[in-house]
Amino acid sequence: MSALLPKPFQDWFASRGWTPRPHQAKLLDLAAKGHSALLIAPTGAGKTLAGFLPSLVELAQRGRLRPGEAWRGPHTLYISPLKALAVDIERNLSRPVAEMGLDIAIETRTGDTPAHKRQRQKLSPPDILLTTPEQLALLIAQPDAERFFAQLRHAIFDELHALVTSKRGHLLALGLARLRKLAPALRTTGLSATVADPDALRRWLASQENTGAMAELVAVDGGAKPEISVLFSDERVPWAGHSALYAVGDIYEEIKRRRTTLLFVNTRSQAELLFQALWTANDDNLPIALHHGSLDVSQRRRVEEAMQRNALRAIVATSTLDLGIDWGDVDMVIHVGAPKGASRLQQRIGRANHRMDEPSRGLLVPSNRFEVLECVAALQASGAGAQDTPPLLDGAMDVLAQHVLGVACAGPFDEDALFDEIRSAEPYVGLDRGTFADTIDFVATGGYSLRAYERYAKIRKAADGRWRIANPRVAQQYRLNVGTIIEAPMLAIRYVRRGRGAGRGGPTLGKIEEYFVESLRHGDTFLFAGRVLRFEGIRENECYVSDGSGSDVMVPAYMGGKFPLSTYLAESVRAMIADPARARGLPPQVLEWLELQGKKSVLPKRTELLVETFPNGSRHFLVAYPFEGRLAHQTLGMLLTRRLERAGAKPLGFIASDYALSVWGLEDMGEMVRRRAFSLDELFSEDMLGDDLEAWLDESWMLKRTFRNCAVIAGLIEKRYPGQEKSGRQVNVGADLIYDVLRAHEPDHFLLRATRADAAAGLLDVRRLADMLARIRGNIVHKRLGHVSPLAVPVLLDIGREPVQGGAKESLLAEAAEELLTEAASP
Amino acid sequence: MNALARTVNAEAGSASFDFVGVRVTCDHAGVLHVPAFDTLVVSDLHLEKGAAFARRNMHLPPWDTAATLARLGAAMARYNPGRVISLGDSFHDGQGAAAMPDLFRAGLAALMAGREWIWIAGNHDPRPPENLGGLSADNFSLGALTFRHEPSRRPTPGEVAGHLHPAATVILRGHPVRRACFVEDGVRLVMPAFGAFTGAADIAAPRTAPLFDWPRLNAYLLGRDRVYAMPGRLIARR
Structure with missing residues (x-):
């Protein structure tokens, strides 16, 4: 048993017939030496206890508050990506603490914590505070943050693998850099599932003042194979x-x-x-x-x-x-x-x-x-134990802007010192001074070349050279908009009795995307919260429903929540299709399907890209099977459509799935390839990622959505809260409108750069698309078919299931207008 | 309205029809041309809206006025009207006109030069704009047409108003398609909002729907480079 374990702990372990596991002892040892650590362990390995054990030991030895010692800040901060997880940990940790008879206060602080409790926590903090990244951001933006965190010794980041791959992770990394300034003796512990690149997480946990510094790694081998x-x-x-x-x-x-x-x-x-x-x-x-x-x-x-x-x-x-x-x-x-x-x-x-x-x-x-x-x-x-967790991305600029304002809300800051502090956070190691200066300019007055808003600055440089907020309202606004989680516009769903109509109160069932509600007519039924609901109407920001019935109901489509297929799996799927007979474990139904594809069309080899062209109904189709995930396919689809339009193929639309994409149009694209109106090699050539991509990107609805997120995170526009519209004042201007104006008048603006960086890195999977185009160069197999191929059937069936966007809506309008004219002209 | 009396000219990006006996053209840019009176009507410019938000700590791009004026200039160039009527809410707030940067002031002056310009009072700008010239009025009449900002409860035939920022949603092949639009029901015509930072509200919403005679209603949806005429029966009701 570890020598570092005090008596009550030893007794507690013994009373259960347990001994501390080697990784738990190892973490105790590292903590005693003041080292930070990354613990990678499978579930069930006692990861949580291992993370907290060093804190519990230290706290047990810290003893009671001495007379005259007025106040103690938290000793340990635990950050989890989920509120529910923090609540769960509180329960699981309180039990051993009570059983060992330790006098340690453990409390959660989340968005659900009542205001009076949060207030009390500020005056009398618990020893261990369990919270979320957003709450941490709020805490460090308080004017008393310095005092609050002065005694902090240990920060535990749970589910670190999940946190670090998002903007939440960027904000948290900046928060951690701040905590290190407030509490220089701080150690960190990261708890993570197995990842592809543990070193990236180890760097994340360590201050990058010494570039490349890493936390110690403690890895527990995965127990029994699932x-x-x-x-x-x-x-x-x-x-x-x-x-x-x-x-x-x-x-x-x-x-x-x-x-x-x-x-x-x-x-x-x-x-x-x-x-x-x-x-x-x-x-x-x-x-x-x-x-x-x-x-x-x-x-x-x-x-x-x-x-x-x-x-x-x-x-x-x-x-x-x-x-x-x-x-x-x-x-x-x-x-x-x-x-x-x-x-x-x-x-x-x-x-x-x-x-x-x-x-x-x-x-x-x-x-x-x-x-x-x-x-x-x-x-x-x-x-095979393969890992395909996504790589960490460079810190986002919008998150940086939010953090800079947060720092100013806590108190005046020195630009040079803050720059160094921010670069000690792993995602921002590469931040250059110019971008940092632009960030501050953006936070101060919006960063426009037309210096129109100097009078309305949010932060100002004072005579002592330090930046501070211009008025208390800025801090208030910051607190309302903190965080990086941006949801699509949602309406609250309220339940009323049938026939009572909208606007009559009733219990809230949850929230639903505005996009879906827009397609509903009075009396339509849809599934929500496991029941059939009947749409009664919309009042203000609420969607009113009553009991519905029937089997022909709609299901709300939610944006997001769809992860793209990982490159690793895509590669395996391509291998299976290349040689289904050799792929193990495919069921007969699927084998037959692929065999039929081999007979009717062709099964592409691993390195090949199959492109099929065929007529269907009154349209001509071009279907490609890159297996590169929905996002990359969507980008590819937009670019192909542009090129096909220029080639005169009159494309009407396209649809992208994780596996394939399909473009349809009025001209026979197979025939056009045959008579060399265009070649597929040209169509799929990598230069589409140059000018075409730039031109398209700027117009794309995906970029607009990205911009909206950036604008909210960076604090340009405010988050929308349910019920806010009720007050009657129009609080926001649509992000699309802002985007269009900004793009036309200041294309190099801070937020547009942030948006493009975001899009290229993640949302549009441009990198993945580029790799794919390089891979298939010279390896395109074209099959001209008389009708749809077995592989294309699923692709065609997806048409009409996916929401249409942007240009496609314009075509729908034109089509409807034509029909009306025909209708009017007929006798 | 008789379908034959209406011409949708997709090439020119506009739709023309007779409204209370006066030929009017709805342009896809969101302006209304009345050739008989050599007049162009535009509504809800909301100039300097970005600055109005900046005064409340939200630093929206200061370029909205530039964008709005540029689009207005382009639309005016198509018709070269002798008279322009700005149908109210020309500025987003009372400080807008006075605090407008010189750059934009000059742009606006260039548009106004050599034309009769009428500022109709709106709820955002009840008082005449400062130092800009032009005539100011609560409402204004030309032949059978009456121009005012807010649609009145009991309209006299020929009322042309703004204020509502109308949009219509049509469900096409199961997909909701929503666009800003002109709305006309034989008695009144409501203009879309023109300003670069103006949003739009569904005319089928409970508050605005009763203003219109739906069986006779036509909406002219603003497309990328043309207008799409849609009868009231196709517009999604709430």
Whole structure:
């Protein structure tokens, strides 16, 4: 037993017949030496306790508040990506602390914490504060932050692998840099699942004042290998779609066999559909629950509690439950739909059976034929222990702008010192002075070349050369807009009695995307929170519904929540298609499908890109199969459409999935290739990423959405809160309008640069597209067909399921106008 | 209205029809041309809206006025009108005209030069703009047409108003398509908002829907380079 463990701890371990695990001892040892550490361990390895043990030991030895010692700040800060996780940890940590009889105060502080408690926490902080990145940002922006954090010794970052890949991670990294200034003796501990590049996380945890410095690595080998299989139903696997309803019978049988089943889906609409189908199949009245981010918080809490009491047999969930929450006795994880990445799959399946020595059980349920390939690929990757977590990105500029304002809200800052501090944060190591100066200029007056707003500056340089906020309202605004999580515009859903109409109060069921509501007419029915609802109308910012019935209901489509297929899995899928006979584990249905493709068209080799052209209905199609993920395909689709338009192919639209993309138009594109009106090599040549990309990017709706997020995060426009519109004052100007004006008049503006950097790095997957175009150069196989090929069937079936955007809407209008004219002209 | 009396000229990007016996043209830029009176009508310019927000700590680009004036200039060049009527909410707030940077003031003056220019009072700018010239009025009449900012509760036929920032949503192949629009129901005509930073509100919303005679309503949706005429029955109701 570790010599560093005081008596109460030794007794506690002994009373349970436990000994500290080697990694727990190792972390104690590192902490005693003042080192930071990254702990990589599978679920069930006692990761949480390992992270907190050094703090508990130190706190146990710190003793009681001495007389005359008026105040103590928190000793340990724990940051988790999820509020629910913080609450869960509080519960799990309080038990051993109570059992050991330690006098240690542990409290959570999240967006749900009541204001009076938060106020009290500021005056009398707990020893261990469990919180979220947003709350940390708020705390360090307080004028008393320096005093509050002066005694901080230890910061624990849970689920670090999930945090670091987003802008939330960037904000958190900046927060950490600030904490290091406020508490120079600070140690960090990162808790993470297995990742592809642990060194990146180790650097993240260490101050980069010494560039390249890393936290110590403590890795625990993965316990028992998970037992995962792919469901091969006797039912017919559908060509397209994402609902997997064909397999509900099989899934239900599986639930009956297990104690508790966790069902993961990729999107909220899938969750609604699956839950509804399970409910219909539920002849045994098993307790099955639904959990996703749009549901009202009280309902979510009820489900979480029931889960903990082991009162549920199954729960259908989206990524809100994705991370390390200990949810009772889950003995089976079913992943419905493709997992999109090997690491993601392993993390999700790891939810089952939180004991390291027992294997987790998982079942993959593909929802269509392409997903069968993807699931089999993921299974093989998991067996091989392959990791495909995304690489860390450079720190975003909009996040930096938010942080700079936050720092100013806490107190005056010196530009040089802040620059050095920010560059000590791993994502901002490469920040140059020019960009930093532009950031400050943006925060101060918007950073426009027309110096029109000097009078209205948010921060000003005082006589002492330090920057400070111009008035208290700036700090108030900052607090309301802190954070990097931007949701699509949502409406609250309120439940009323049938026929009472809109605007009559009623309980809130959750929130729903404005986009979906716009397509509803009075009396339409849709699925939400597991029930059929009837649309009654909209009042202000609320969508009113009553009980609905019927089976022909709509399911709200939610933007986002769809991860692109990882490059690793894409590569495996291409290999399977190249040689299905040699690929292990494909079910007969899918083998037959691919065989038929080989006969009717061709099965492309791994390095090849298959392009098929064929007529269908009154349109001509061009379908390509790059398997590079939805985002890269969307970008490619827009660029191809532009080129085809120039070539005279009269394209009408395109659709992109994770696997393929399809362009349709009025001209026979196969025939055009034959008579050399254009060549496919030219069409797919890499130079499309030059001028075409620039030109398109600036007009694309995707870039506009990116801009909106940047503008909100950077503090140019304010977040929209439900009910805000009620006050009647128009608080915001549409981000699209701002974008258009800015692009026309100041194309090199700070926020436009931030937007383009974002888009190129992540959202549009330009890098991935570039790699693909290089790979397929000279390897394009063209098949001119008389009709749709087996591989193209799923692609065509997706048309009409996906929302249309931008230019496509204009074509719809033109089409409708033509029809009206024809109608008017006919006798 | 009789479909034959209406011509949608996709090439010119406009739609012309007789409104209370006066030929009017709805231009895709969002301006209304009345050839008989050599008049161009524009509504809800909301000039200097960016600056108005900046005064409240939101530093929206100061370029909205430049963008609005540039678009207005382009539209005016198509019709070269002798008279321009700005149908109210020309400035986003009362300080807008006085605090406008010289650069934009000069741009506006160039547009106004050699023309009769009428500022109709709006709720955002109830008082005449300072030091800009032009005539100011609460409302204004030309033949059968009456120009005012807010649509009145009981309109006299021939009312041309703004204020609503109208938009219409049509469901096409299951997809909602929403555009700013002109709305006309034989009695009144409501103009789309022209300013670069102006949003739009659905005319089918409970507050505005009762203002119109829906069976006779036509909306002229502003497309990229033309207008799309849609009858009221195609517009999504809430």
